[in-house]
Every structure is written in structure tokens, then in C-alpha cells.
Amino acid sequence: MKKIILLSFLMLVSAEAYGRQYTVHEGETLFRIAENELGKSSRWKEIADLNRISEPYVIKTGQLLILPDNDSKRSNVSGVVNLETDSSYAREITSIYSNVNVPQDKVKTNTVASIDSVPYVPQDEMQTTAVSISELLKPSYDGYAPQELSELNLEKAVQIALNNAPEVRAALANIESVKGYVGQAWSTALPQINATADIKRNETYRSYSIFSTDASTVRSAGVTVTQPIWSFGRISHSLEAARQEEAAALTQLADAKLNLRFRVESSFLKYLLAKEKLEVAKEAYLVAERLLKRAKVREAVGAGTRFDVTRSEAEDASASARLVAARAELDVSREELTSAMGFSSSTWIEPQGNILIDFSNLLPVSAQSTEKIAEEERPDLITLRHKIKSSEELISYERSKSYPSIDAIGNFNYSYSDFSFENSGSSNFYTGHENVTGFAGVTVSIPIFDGFRARETVRSRRAATDALKAQYDRSKLDAIKEVRRIYMALSAALSAIAARKEGVRSAGEALQMAEVSFEAGRATSLDVIQASLALTDARISEAEVEYQFRLGLAQLVKASGTDFVLKGGKTE
Structure with a gap:
């Protein structure tokens, strides 16, 4: 049986041994920092490797970097390697601090290893650093962490996500885009003003005349104003359709925020569950350690057997493995929450809270009330209702194109012409003239035949509207089904x-009784192990069922479209 390899490396290092700290300023890049701080722009890759920054090598304002020294000295530093293993193979451990080769023979405790690649450290600034195999595989948490990420509770995490997440920014951009459609619809109801200006010069050569060349220049400018008077609802239908699209975009923003809130809350609850599992694993490990010590003591005084010790050692190793797995699960859930909030996974956060809380003030209203609330408040249903109204307005708009339209029009035009003769004997009796014209009136446009374009467009719009109505009916049925399913799970x-x-209470008492009986010699180590595993399973089951309940409440808020369901229902 192979024992777990434990490597503790006692080495004297400090932050000044390999570099210094540097805070990134606005607009700086790795290339510019290397050029300004190290004197060589080619050393940017060295900064990236030292701070574990990978492609595309992006750094943020305020991020803390470690810069290598220009004159790093190297010397031989001895370290103490404590290693316990039954393996016969060599294992090499490499980091920026050391390069340790463990020989194939079994290494004894307090073996001294010489290390050549450790930077020079002044004696008065030396401190102890621990290096382990697993730490070399862990990703770093060197992302830029804003100050508001400290003391992070659920509501604070949701608020930060709403201000930072990309999906909210996308929904806001969509609103601005739809507002442009409303402006375009308004523009058709406003006067249309067009101005024109023109300059023309004509030259005429006359071979039969006493004048060799005639030249004329015509300058003209004009303004035309057109104002729609009546279009049989074409403008109003277009404007109303655009307004309904804007309302749909606003509800899509609300839907994006609701989905984001659920994503952050579910990730937050998952982190709290992993945190509780880690606490359970820690306590189970302490129980296993305590059991192993007691088994060894009992064996030493002749009151126990070697079998109890061996079995306790196996349980101790299993508890250690469960502890490592629980820590890994906590790290994964932390990064999931960080990503949901709109930050890089390398940003370190430490959420606060407990998965085990009092649920007496969190009970929702009845399922029937929630079904009615969901039909009124769900953003996706509201969005579909707005889109149906917009599609109906577009049908009326297409119909109005088949009706006459009446516009008022006014025009003012001024032109000036002059004539010149290049021959010295030219006449000066007629050198040019000017002309001013203008008119105002009403124009009537009557469509006669458009090749059935309007009829086919209306038919297409009707089909799209029917599809939206069918989609709305299906979404409403799915919403009711989702609400009822959540209530069953709750x-x-x-x-x-x-x-x-x-x-949990019973398993805790059973473990206490098993430990007392084992101490008194009336129980075996197997009894204690089974009681400890039963308590671990009971505590994890308790945490999971409370997690499921709190997650169900979050799902209910998302399914109903509002948190009114947790506050006594919507006020009528």
C-alpha cells in the first residue's frame, strides 16, 4: 500500500529575492511595463510567466504584478526535505523556487538537498515557504479584485453582477437599438425639407458669326418642403409597432436581470453547500485522526489489536481524500460564482453566509396564487404580449399602404443667368437675367396596382402573428407546469x-456512544468508523436538502417573474 507523499520544503526566501511589486496604471501593457521598468521591452514575456498571465496577455488597471529584479544573484541554498513514501520511483518537483529530485531509494526524514536555482536572499529577510506537489498544479488567483468584492453576501453579489455582467450590457444595447426604430417612425410624421443648388456654364462657338464665342452661366438654388397630412393610419401604426418593440426590449432587460439573479444565487448557494461539505469533511478528518491515535495507544498498552490500527489508518486516509475533494469542490464553486458575477475566474472572492438557515420566514404563497402572478409578471410572457401587439400593428401598417395619402408641399426656387461674349465687338445690350419661382399645394397619391405586394405582405404578417400567439399559449402552459413542479419539489x-x-442528531449521539465504547473496549474501530460515516452522510444530506429548498425558492422567483411570491403575493 502506497502512502500519501507529503513534501514540506523548508527554504529561506522573501519577496525581494526574485522581484518587486508593481501596480498597473491605466493604459499600460506588459510590453510598456517591461520597457519602462526593466529597460528592455523584450522582457515582457518574463513578467507574464512570473505572474502566470497567459494569452491574450491582458492586464487590468490596479492589478498587482511581480517584476523581476535586473540584478538577481544566484547562490546555493540548502533546504530540508521531509518525505515519507513506500514508492520506489523518482519524482521531480519543479517551481520558480526549486528543482528537487527525490531519489529512487526510500528517502529518510530530514534529508538535506542542495538547490542551485534559488535566488540570493539576504539573511535578515529570510522566511519559511512551503511547497507541495498539489500546489504546483493549482491555477493562480492573480486577477484584479475590486474593493466591493470583500465581505460578499448574496444581495451584494447580485447587485455587483447586475452592474457588471455582459448579458445586462447586451440587453441595454438592444434597448438603444429599438429606440432608434421609434425615432425612425416619428421622423415620417415630421416635415421633410430638401435644398438644391446648381451652377451650369455653357460655351457656344459660332463660325458664321462675327462673335467667336458665346458663354452663359446659370446659378440656381431652391428649397422644397413636404409635410404629410393624412396617410390613413400608416404613421400611427408604424409608431405604435415601434413602441411595442421598445416595451418588449425593456422586458427582455428585466428577463436578463432575472436570469442573471438566478444564476448568481444558484452559484452562491452551491458555494455555501460546498463550504458546509468542507466543514463536515474537516470534522470527519478530526474524528479519523482521533480514532487512529486511540487505536495506536490501545495497541501499545495491549488493549487493542493491530487490525484496529490498520483499519483506522485506512479510514484516516479516506477522510483525508474526502477533505481534499471537498476543498476542490469549494474552489470550483467559487470560480463558478466569480464568472457568473462577470469577473475573471482568477479573481479571488470569499462569500459570506451559511446554507443552514431558518426557513420560517421564507415560505411562499400558495401555488394557485403563484400561477396567476406568473401569468402577469413573467418577463418572457410580457415580451411575447408586446411582440403580438407590435405584429398586429404592422398588419394595419401594411394595409394602410393600399390607401391614398395626402401631403402638403411647398417650393421656392431662385435662378440667375448671365451671358458674356469674348469678342471685343460684342454687344452689351443683353447680359443676363434672374428668375424667382415658388408654389404651394397639396398632393394626393393613390395606389392603383402594386402587383399584389400589399396583400401578400399582410398575409405574411398574419401568419407571423398567429405563430407568436401559439408561442405565447405554449409558454404560459410551460410556466404553470414549472411553477407546479417547483412547489412539489419544495x-x-x-x-x-x-x-x-x-x-443528524441521532448520528451525533451514536458517534459519541461508539467512541466511548471503543475507549472502554466494548466496541471495535469499525463501529466508530461506521458511526462517523453515518454522521458525515447525515450532515451532508441535511445540507443538500436545505440547499435544494433554497434553490427551489430561487427557481420559484425566476418562474414567477417576481419575488412577490416570497412576500405574501402581489398587492391588488
Whole structure:
């Protein structure tokens, strides 16, 4: 049986041994920092490697970097390697601090290894640093962390996500785009003003005349104003359709925020669950350690057997493995929450809270009330209603194109012409003239035949409207089904919470009795191990069922479109 390799490397290093700290300023890049701070722009890759920055090598304002020294000295530094293993193969451990080769023979405790690649460290600034195999595989948390990420609770995490997440910014951009459609619809109701200006010069050569060349220049300018008077609802239908699209875009923003809130809340609850599992794993590991010590003591005094010790060692190793797995699960859930909030996964956060809380003030209203609330408040249903109205207005708009339109029009035009003769004997009796014209009136445009374009467009619009109505009916049925499913899950979880709490209490008492009996010699180590595993399973089951209940409440808010369901329902 192979034992777990434990490597503790005692080495004297400090931050000044390999570099210095530097805060990134606005607009700086790795290339510019290397050029300004190190004197060589080619050393930017060295900065990136030292701070574990990978492609596309992006840094943020305020980020803390470690810059290498220009004159780093190297010397031989001895370190103490504590290693316990039954393996016969060599293992090499490499980091920016050391390059340690473990020989194939079994290494004894306090073996001294010489290390050549450690930077020079002044004696008065030396401190201890621990290096382990698993740490070399972990990704770094060197992302820029804003100050507001400290003391992070659920509501604070949701608010930060709403201000930072890309999906909210995309929804806001969509609103601005739709507002442009409203402006375009308004523009058709406003006067249209066009101005024109022109200059023409004509030259005429006359071979039979006493004048060799005639030249004329015509300058003209004009303004035309057109004002729609009546279009049989064409403008109003277009404007109303654009307004309904704008309202749909606003509800899409609300839907994006609702989905983002659920994503952040579910990730936050998942982190709290992983945190509780880690606490359970820590306590189970302490129980295993305590059991192993007692088994060794009992064996030493002749009251126990070697079999109890071996079995306790196996349980201790299993508890250690479960502890490592729980820590890994916590790290994964932390990064999932960080990403949901709109930050890089390398940003370190430390959420606060507990998965085990009092649910007496979190019970929702009845399922029937929630179904009615969901039909009124769900953003996706509201969006579909606005889109149906917009499509109906577009049908009326296309119909109006088949009706006459009446516009008022006015025009003012001024032109000036002059004539010149290049021959010295030219006449000066007629050198040019000017002309001013203008008119105002009403124009009537009557469509006669458009090749059935309007009829086919109306038919297409009707089909699109029918499809939206069918989609709305299906979405409403799915919403009711989702609400009822969540209530069933909440009912089951709420019923299980009391049973899980009782199971934790009973398992805790059983473990205490098993430990006392083992100490007195009336029970074996297997009894203690089984009681400890039962308590671990009971505590994890309790945390999971409470997580399911709180997650169900978050799902209910998302399914109903509002948190009114947790506050006594919508006020009529």
C-alpha cells in the first residue's frame, strides 16, 4: 500500500529575492511595463510567466504584478526535505523556487538537498515557504479584485453582477437599438425639407458669326418642403409597432436581470453547500485522526489489536481524500460564482453566509396564487404580449399602404443667368437675367396596382402573428407546469428537512456512544468508523436538502417573474 507523499520544503526566501511589486496604471501593457521598468521591452514575456498571465496577455488597471529584479544573484541554498513514501520511483518537483529530485531509494526524514536555482536572499529577510506537489498544479488567483468584492453576501453579489455582467450590457444595447426604430417612425410624421443648388456654364462657338464665342452661366438654388397630412393610419401604426418593440426590449432587460439573479444565487448557494461539505469533511478528518491515535495507544498498552490500527489508518486516509475533494469542490464553486458575477475566474472572492438557515420566514404563497402572478409578471410572457401587439400593428401598417395619402408641399426656387461674349465687338445690350419661382399645394397619391405586394405582405404578417400567439399559449402552459413542479419539489424538501435534522442528531449521539465504547473496549474501530460515516452522510444530506429548498425558492422567483411570491403575493 502506497502512502500519501507529503513534501514540506523548508527554504529561506522573501519577496525581494526574485522581484518587486508593481501596480498597473491605466493604459499600460506588459510590453510598456517591461520597457519602462526593466529597460528592455523584450522582457515582457518574463513578467507574464512570473505572474502566470497567459494569452491574450491582458492586464487590468490596479492589478498587482511581480517584476523581476535586473540584478538577481544566484547562490546555493540548502533546504530540508521531509518525505515519507513506500514508492520506489523518482519524482521531480519543479517551481520558480526549486528543482528537487527525490531519489529512487526510500528517502529518510530530514534529508538535506542542495538547490542551485534559488535566488540570493539576504539573511535578515529570510522566511519559511512551503511547497507541495498539489500546489504546483493549482491555477493562480492573480486577477484584479475590486474593493466591493470583500465581505460578499448574496444581495451584494447580485447587485455587483447586475452592474457588471455582459448579458445586462447586451440587453441595454438592444434597448438603444429599438429606440432608434421609434425615432425612425416619428421622423415620417415630421416635415421633410430638401435644398438644391446648381451652377451650369455653357460655351457656344459660332463660325458664321462675327462673335467667336458665346458663354452663359446659370446659378440656381431652391428649397422644397413636404409635410404629410393624412396617410390613413400608416404613421400611427408604424409608431405604435415601434413602441411595442421598445416595451418588449425593456422586458427582455428585466428577463436578463432575472436570469442573471438566478444564476448568481444558484452559484452562491452551491458555494455555501460546498463550504458546509468542507466543514463536515474537516470534522470527519478530526474524528479519523482521533480514532487512529486511540487505536495506536490501545495497541501499545495491549488493549487493542493491530487490525484496529490498520483499519483506522485506512479510514484516516479516506477522510483525508474526502477533505481534499471537498476543498476542490469549494474552489470550483467559487470560480463558478466569480464568472457568473462577470469577473475573471482568477479573481479571488470569499462569500459570506451559511446554507443552514431558518426557513420560517421564507415560505411562499400558495401555488394557485403563484400561477396567476406568473401569468402577469413573467418577463418572457410580457415580451411575447408586446411582440403580438407590435405584429398586429404592422398588419394595419401594411394595409394602410393600399390607401391614398395626402401631403402638403411647398417650393421656392431662385435662378440667375448671365451671358458674356469674348469678342471685343460684342454687344452689351443683353447680359443676363434672374428668375424667382415658388408654389404651394397639396398632393394626393393613390395606389392603383402594386402587383399584389400589399396583400401578400399582410398575409405574411398574419401568419407571423398567429405563430407568436401559439408561442405565447405554449409558454404560459410551460410556466404553470414549472411553477407546479417547483412547489412539489419544495414540499418534498420541506418535509425532508425535519427528518434530516433528526438524523443528524441521532448520528451525533451514536458517534459519541461508539467512541466511548471503543475507549472502554466494548466496541471495535469499525463501529466508530461506521458511526462517523453515518454522521458525515447525515450532515451532508441535511445540507443538500436545505440547499435544494433554497434553490427551489430561487427557481420559484425566476418562474414567477417576481419575488412577490416570497412576500405574501402581489398587492391588488
